[in-house]
Amino acid sequence: MTLVADVQTGAGGFSVDAAFAVGAGETVALVGPNGAGKTTLLRAVAGLSTLDDGRVVVGGRVVEDRRAGIRVPVEDRAIGFVFQDHALFPHLSLLDNVAFGLRARGVGRAEAAARARRRLDRVGLADRASDRPARLSGGEAQRVAVARAVAVEPTLLLLDEPFASLDVRARAEARHHLRDELSVFGGTAVVVTHDPVEAMTLASRLLVLEEGRVVQDGTPAAISERPRSAYVAELVGVNLFRGRAHGDHVILLSGAHLVIADAGHGDVLAVAHPRAVALHRHPPEGTPRNVWAGVADRVEHLGERVRVRVGGAVPLVAEVTAASARELRLADGGEVWASLKATEVTVFPV
């Protein structure tokens, strides 16, 4: 385990009591609603705030243990941190920003500059090395912030909502870049996000935090299959299809076809919200072009809404009102037809 954390803290106004571990090379998405304490938890692990109780072990080294009276200062923890608004030093060039950590750790000026230039080159900003951060777009600033954090090769990388300050269009590209960076970095990372697509494209495991407590921990598939709260259901309980896009349709890994509205090519992740899935007792007529037969094999009530897992050639989750669940007599089991409009499917290249 690269990170073993058991954190109890009230710093930052949110009370957090969370224990979790992250394995070597693993990328974990820390998700949760606003005010759940995600940033508080991340800052406590990095040492930017103090624990009330608990311990943090990074790469086998105890960096904080309240009871043993151990507290390694931030600068000695070997934990990289990417801040929400990037926090690039405004008075330094991009090159000096990326070289900063190397210089601070005693690497010579020329050597640090050469290594920083290689980092900038990899994120496609080598020609902007002497620019100040103020001249960067949000996506570029984010790339520099990640390059700066990984330049010192930390044991653990923490990213606090790295895409929060980007607009929707920049996000897709930034996500792509970050995924590349993380795989090159090869290290262990925890990414705070509240976007399910971000979480699932970046991370192999999700850690759901609500009111300062870890409420769920597992792979995206396991969590979306069995969300333990309405929030988790909303966040990660989406239908995810991996496959290869061929123009107006995606051939899923199972071989089934999924018709999409936007043309796409190559490997994609198709996302459809359970609310967009309609259920029928008889084969539906009309416009939906994605219709699959299946069996309603699990029915869960989440307040006024009912989540129905439909097993079949294309397993998916539908969300219907309690009234319509009664009308369809879903609790009785038996064959149902699930339909999904092509326009309700969002496709992300991966």
Next chain:
Amino acid sequence: MTRRPPLALAVPAGLGVMFLALPLVGLVQRAPWAAVGHQLASHEVRQALRLSLVTSLAATALAVVLGVPLAWVLARVSFRGRALVRALALLPIVLPPVVGGVALLLAFGRRGLLGGWLAALGVRLPFTTAGAVVAETFVAMPFVVLATEAGLRSLDPRYEEAAATLGARPWSVFRRVTLPLLAPSLGAGAALCWARALGEFGATITFAGNLPGRTQTMPLAVYVALESQPDGAIALSLLLVAVSVVVLVLLRRRLFPA
């Protein structure tokens, strides 16, 4: 916004402007313009001018060296008595300068608190140029502390946190991140400090005396000259006004943000 101010405000406001402007008008109007250059070229004036520049710049440097760390501690470390220390740091602004001079004599004078130690070290402050620097520093340092602490408080703490996560030790964070980001506030504070030190009169004459060439700075020279050669006093005053105006113009963006 109100376009036409009520008379009850407009009249005193106008009187206030006149009250502030008239002395300057008098100075400019009475100035022996033809002789200004000649007056400023005289030996006494050049001596006072040089001494003023040296002591005020030295006082500013000393105020920065002592005041910036003090401001950092006030802004970043919470300790018992912080409010008291802050009040102490700002006291010289409201303290009558003459009182400051008396207090300096009682601390650093021959029979003051540290007088014996200073004498043992061979240091004499009262009635020396070094004493003039000490008096000016005492009176002007609050401007550095005030501006720097305000700058530190408005600084986004994440820059310093980012530097720490990159492995920088606290001193290195201060030197490579905090200080450069603080430069505009520090510059403004230092400029105000310098202007105040340049104009210092009461504490200097009380603590350091009025010795031409050693402690007679420009304001003291103006005061002395007013009796014997008023034209020289006016010329010197004009020079000090010019310096003040330049400082104000340089700092207008920071002092009066639009």
